[in-house]
Amino acid sequence: MAEVLAEGYNVFDTSKSPSGTVKYLASPADVIALIQSGKLKEHILLVRGGTTTFLAPALSMGAIGVITMSGAPESHLGILSREFQTPCVMTAHLTSSESRYVVGNTPEAHFEEIAKTLDGRKVRLDCTDHEIGRVLADD
Amino acid sequence: MTTTEGKRATYKQRYEPDDDGLRFQELTYTGNFVGMDPVTDGIKGDKMMRARAKSRVLEKVSKEDVLRDEFTIDELNDLNNYLAWNIWDVLVMRATEGVSGMIPRQEYEILAFMHEFYRWPEILRMTTDEVGGAQGVMDIGATARREIGTKINSVHDWCIGAVGFGMGRCGLLALEAIGPDDYIEESNIILKFMQRVLWGKRQDGYILNSQDRYRCRIHEPELLSQITSQLEPLDEGGPAHAKFTQFNAAAELLSFLDHYDCRLGLGDTGPYELPDGQLLILRDLFVNEEIFHWSDVCDDAGLPHCYTLAFTIDPEKMGLAEIRVNDISTTFTRPKNYIEAITSGAVFAREKWNTPMGEVYPITVAELDKHLEKVQTATLKLYSKTSRMCRRDLIWNGQYVYYIDMILPHLRLAGTYEKACRDYDLWEIDQRVANYYYEITKRGFAQETVPSKIFSGSGYLPFSENADRRRSKYRWL
Numbered sequence: 001m002a003e004v005l006a007e008g009y010n011v012f013d014t015s016k017s018p019s020g021t022v023k024y025l026a027s028p029a030d031v032i033a034l035i036q037s038g039k040l041k042e043h044i045l046l047v048r049g050g051t052t053t054f055l056a057p058a059l060s061m062g063a064i065g066v067i068t069m070s071g072a073p074e075s076h077l078g079i080l081s082r083e084f085q086t087p088c089v090m091t092a093h094l095t096s097s098e099s100r101y102v103v104g105n106t107p108e109a110h111f112e113e114i115a116k117t118l119d120g121r122k123v124r125l126d127c128t129d130h131e132i133g134r135v136l137a138d139d
Numbered sequence: 140m141t142t143t144e145g146k147r148a149t150y151k152q153r154y155e156p157d158d159d160g161l162r163f164q165e166l167t168y169t170g171n172f173v174g175m176d177p178v179t180d181g182i183k184g185d186k187m188m189r190a191r192a193k194s195r196v197l198e199k200v201s202k203e204d205v206l207r208d209e210f211t212i213d214e215l216n217d218l219n220n221y222l223a224w225n226i227w228d229v230l231v232m233r234a235t236e237g238v239s240g241m242i243p244r245q246e247y248e249i250l251a252f253m254h255e256f257y258r259w260p261e262i263l264r265m266t267t268d269e270v271g272g273a274q275g276v277m278d279i280g281a282t283a284r285r286e287i288g289t290k291i292n293s294v295h296d297w298c299i300g301a302v303g304f305g306m307g308r309c310g311l312l313a314l315e316a317i318g319p320d321d322y323i324e325e326s327n328i329i330l331k332f333m334q335r336v337l338w339g340k341r342q343d344g345y346i347l348n349s350q351d352r353y354r355c356r357i358h359e360p361e362l363l364s365q366i367t368s369q370l371e372p373l374d375e376g377g378p379a380h381a382k383f384t385q386f387n388a389a390a391e392l393l394s395f396l397d398h399y400d401c402r403l404g405l406g407d408t409g410p411y412e413l414p415d416g417q418l419l420i421l422r423d424l425f426v427n428e429e430i431f432h433w434s435d436v437c438d439d440a441g442l443p444h445c446y447t448l449a450f451t452i453d454p455e456k457m458g459l460a461e462i463r464v465n466d467i468s469t470t471f472t473r474p475k476n477y478i479e480a481i482t483s484g485a486v487f488a489r490e491k492w493n494t495p496m497g498e499v500y501p502i503t504v505a506e507l508d509k510h511l512e513k514v515q516t517a518t519l520k521l522y523s524k525t526s527r528m529c530r531r532d533l534i535w536n537g538q539y540v541y542y543i544d545m546i547l548p549h550l551r552l553a554g555t556y557e558k559a560c561r562d563y564d565l566w567e568i569d570q571r572v573a574n575y576y577y578e579i580t581k582r583g584f585a586q587e588t589v590p591s592k593i594f595s596g597s598g599y600l601p602f603s604e605n606a607d608r609r610r611s612k613y614r615w616l
Binding site: 011012013014025026027028029031032047048049050051052053054056057059060061068069070071072073074075076077079080082083084085091101103104105106130 | 229230232233234235236237238239240241242244384385387388389391392393395396399400402469471474475476478514515518519521522523525526583586587590591
């Protein structure tokens with residue numbers, strides 16, 4: 001059994017289990033640069049919010065998997081991930097940390113810790129459970 | 140299908156009178172009912188809220204009830220409580236999504252809520268007068284029964300009351316700009332307009348989908364028959380299925396982007412059970428709204444005002460346990476993944492908002508490639524354009540999407556949109572709201588106070604029992 005690095009809401013049940021290097025996207029410029037690099041499909045995308053506009057071109061151009069640090073399947077990014085059938089784990093928290101996301105009251109350190117831990121790691125998404133999506137180490 | 144093999148569809152049990160539905164979330168709701176049993180989501184929550192009402196306004200109401208000039212205080216409070224629960228029911232989980240990174244949505248939302256509460260009443264009263272009174276407003280709602288590609292839909296109609304009255308009043312109460320018994324007459328105008336449009340659309344006595352176990356089956360049989368005649372079979376795993384579902388996703392994404400990451404760009408109705416047991420969903424995706432100046436990229440790409448997708452879901456294939464078409468026009472199912480259970484589909488295009496139904500044209504699945512290309516081109520251009528906008532522009536643009544678009548379809552059909560622009564300064568920002576721009580980022584108002592008051596239901600203070608229904612706001616002390 002691969003190490004579970006992080007867990008969160010599973011947006012939809014799927015047997016798809018995409019694998020790639022986590023790419024943390026902090027700004028729209030990062031999103032545009034990734035698309036222009038031609039390497040979109042090599043990455044599992046890590047974003048802070050659960051809104052959909054931020055990732056719009058990445059979803060449209062065929063992102064293979066998404067991890068968010070906030071939001072739920074009912075959030076707009078959750079809805080669009082389901083429609084695109086892009087496996088998505090939302091409000092992911094590190095299994096090695098006690099820190100959890102709280103609406104409107106989450107310190108920056110929470111997001112920074114997740115980004116620092118996952119960015120650049122080779123991972124696989126497991127979205128077979130009805131409720132929990134898992135980020136597995138795939139090094 | 141891997142996770143639902145062997146499961147039988149049980150969704151029809153949800154329509155049995157004693158059934159309480161499934162729980163889609165673990166959270167519960169309290170609102171103004173402190174000390175009482177917490178209220179759940181879904182069908183059970185609807186039953187609990189209706190059981191706590193003092194009036195009959197949440198039950199099936201008659202045409203005479205809807206034509207009546209105004210609500211009583213009990214009715215206003217029942218609607219206030221029910222809408223607060225309904226908002227929680229559909230949005231509490233969505234509201235966990237945090238910052239956008241692209242569009243400051245929480246900021247533009249709260250400004251729009253308050254702007255609507257201040258400005259809509261006189262515009263909705265004028266519109267009611269212009270269409271000859273209450274019946275004219277109900278007739279506007281009824282048009283949705285005969286059309287696709289219309290923004291007279293669940294989310295827009297719901298927003299009149301839930302957002303303009305409910306969230307607007309809640310936000311101003313939280314800001315301490317108003318008290319609970321201010322603007323009662325104006326609240327009545329907004330809620331009556333909402334009730335009349337929704338009643339005219341549904342015509343079953345209810346106004347909200349949540350009252351009907353999350354069903355929005357409004358279309359006339361003749362229209363449904365025309366639509367289903369165009370359905371093409373889609374085999375899961377086949378190229379046509381992939382093409383259709385990809386187009387659905389891409390067009391839906393653009394509809395979100397064109398509407399600043401909000402739900403006003405899409406509208407689902409259904410589920411309609413077909414003779415073969417399949418469930419039909421109709422989905423309007425508004426990919427080009429001409430009143431938004433940033434939608435010029437959608438014009439350039441040659442996109443129509445709206446694509447309407449019709450598709451059938453096989454409930455047995457996915458072991459469907461519950462399906463909700465909620466009051467913000469979005470379909471959710473258990474199990475969650477309905478895409479693999481889509482068995483047929485059709486696409487239609489409406490070029491302009493007022494293109495006659497006879498000129499709405501079908502697009503075959505084989506023809507979708509060129510439309511997908513247009514959608515993707517517009518998405519990339521709109522993203523690039525939006526990413527260059529400053530924060531202030533993003534906030535005010537988003538504010539306009541809410542404040543204008545939520546009542547735009549009703550004003551358009553009433554023929555009062557131009558009058559509202561010309562004589563009522565619809566596109567101007569009220570000075571009070573302009574000033575709030577500088578207040579909402581202080582003390583975490585937009586990102587902490589608003590979510591806690593609006594999405595938890597704790598901020599929807601009731602009107603006093605003996606309040607005067609004629610009351611506006613007379614004192615600024």
